[in-house]
Amino acid sequence: MSKNLSTPVFLNISLLSAGHFFSDFYANFLPALLPIVMVKLGLSLTMSGMLVMVYSVISSVLQPVSGYIIDKRGYAWLILVTTPVSAVFICLSGLADSKFALFLLVGLAGLGSSVFHPLAASLMGRVVTAETKGTAMSIFIFGGNIGYAVAPAVILYLLSTTGTASLLWLIIPGLLVTGASYLAGLHKFDISPAKTCARDAVNEQFEPWYKSRGLILLNIVNALRSWMQVALPTFLPVALAGAGQPPSVAASMLTVFLLSGACGALFGGWLGDRIGRKAGVIGSLLLCLPVTYLFLCDISPSFVSYSLLALSGALIQSTAPTSVVWAQELIPGNAAMASGMMLGLSFGLGGVGAAITGGLGDHIGIESALLWSLVSLGLALILAFAIPQPAKRPTGNQILNI
Structure with missing residues (x-):
């Protein structure tokens, strides 16, 4: 050792x-x-x-x-x-x-x-x-x-x-x-890159990041998923204020969304280890779409709306850890870059999507704009099916372990 x-x-x-x-x-x-x-x-x-x-x-x-x-x-x-x-x-x-x-x-x-x-x-x-x-x-x-x-x-x-x-x-x-x-x-x-390549045989078995169709698609999927992750907590207080709800309701709903998202992330990676990266991402998106839609249909505070919001936050965030590991497996020779794309770039692009939601809200109202923004989750779900499973990594001492 x-x-x-x-x-x-x-x-x-x-x-x-x-x-x-x-x-x-x-x-x-x-x-x-x-x-x-x-x-x-x-x-x-x-x-x-x-x-x-x-x-x-x-x-x-x-x-x-x-x-x-x-x-x-x-x-x-x-x-x-x-x-x-x-x-x-x-x-x-x-x-x-x-x-x-x-x-x-x-x-x-x-x-x-x-x-x-x-x-x-x-x-x-x-x-x-x-x-x-x-x-x-x-x-x-x-x-x-x-x-x-x-x-x-x-x-x-x-x-x-x-x-x-x-x-x-x-x-x-x-x-x-x-x-x-x-x-x-x-x-x-x-x-170091020399250690990484020796351990993973990257040069012989894995394509570079800029040729990885799977990585590009996964980044798009994560960006589309991040669209709702950013837009919902950003504009939900605005929608609630427009509906005559006090600031305390907005604060409580934001807390529920953020904390449930944290719990969803904790569960999502574990699930991905059990059923596979692709199945984990697709399953979360498939459940997230109807749950978020039902919440947005009636955002007035109630046990049902808080429950739906908690499920939405958990499901939206549950794909994050699986996406990071999936990206690392797609391009193991560029694990840090893959992580940066999933944790940073995708979230930044999601912010661009949230800006589109805000602009749309100026014309049709913010509640309607949030509903239309669910199209992003639908597109993410469709594209996720096209992402290939990562190639099998070589066995041996390529993974550090105790």
Whole structure:
């Protein structure tokens, strides 16, 4: 057993998932911080939108680029840099005294996130067996979803009680997780391209990413699925306000959607390990379509509507871990890049789809626009059938195990 495998696998999984928790926790600072910096720096709505766009492009859309570089160079040590970068710069953004400083700090924070996700997802694939990759990825994504869900409540509490300076205390947990990752030796795992190719025989058995029809189709499917994942929580409060519901109803429904999504992600990867990647994705989409439709037909608060919303959130997110592992299996020589496409690029493209939903809502009403946006899930379901199963990977010592 090599030195970098001496730490128990479950500890490595826990540390990577904890890192994902804080990475996504820091990623969801802006919604709670915007009202304060808008007043402090005199930001217009347009400028605020540009700020969100800058963070989204850097943190999400650039993930495949970061993953490509990681696949080529094998910079595992960056796992010790990414979370502190996100933590320090996003927490400092509340203290920015100029628009330039604000955009710079937010952009640097996004850079940390863009590197963390493909790198950590690639490392996750190295610390488990092939048969448990989906389950491990579920735990990883569950951690991120929980961090993303609880961030606004924590930040709003601190801002309302002690002000923006108190956000600096939130840097500490990110540093602690990074310190634990250092002690566990996560930065010592060999993800160099030479090691990868020797272990997986990529050059002989697997096509490059740019020739992978399956990967392109899977990215489109994930982007179409992300459309509803972004559009529903973005515009549901608007639809509820238009229906005369108080803000407390919108807050409770968003909480249900986000937390159930986290639980769905935890279950989805495990299911993919049991029934196969393709069957897991198709089954989730097939169930998600009618459930989300029934919810959108009547969004007024009731036990039925909350139950349907919870099922919708769980089913929409349940495909995420399976999609990441499926992409890694389609192009094992570019595992980090594949992860960046599934975790970042697809989500960013889903945001573009959500913008289309908003534009459509200006003309036909937001509730009708959300219903029409379900077409994205239907298209995703149809395209998922066309994605080939990944080729069988060679057996032997290609998977790191205890």
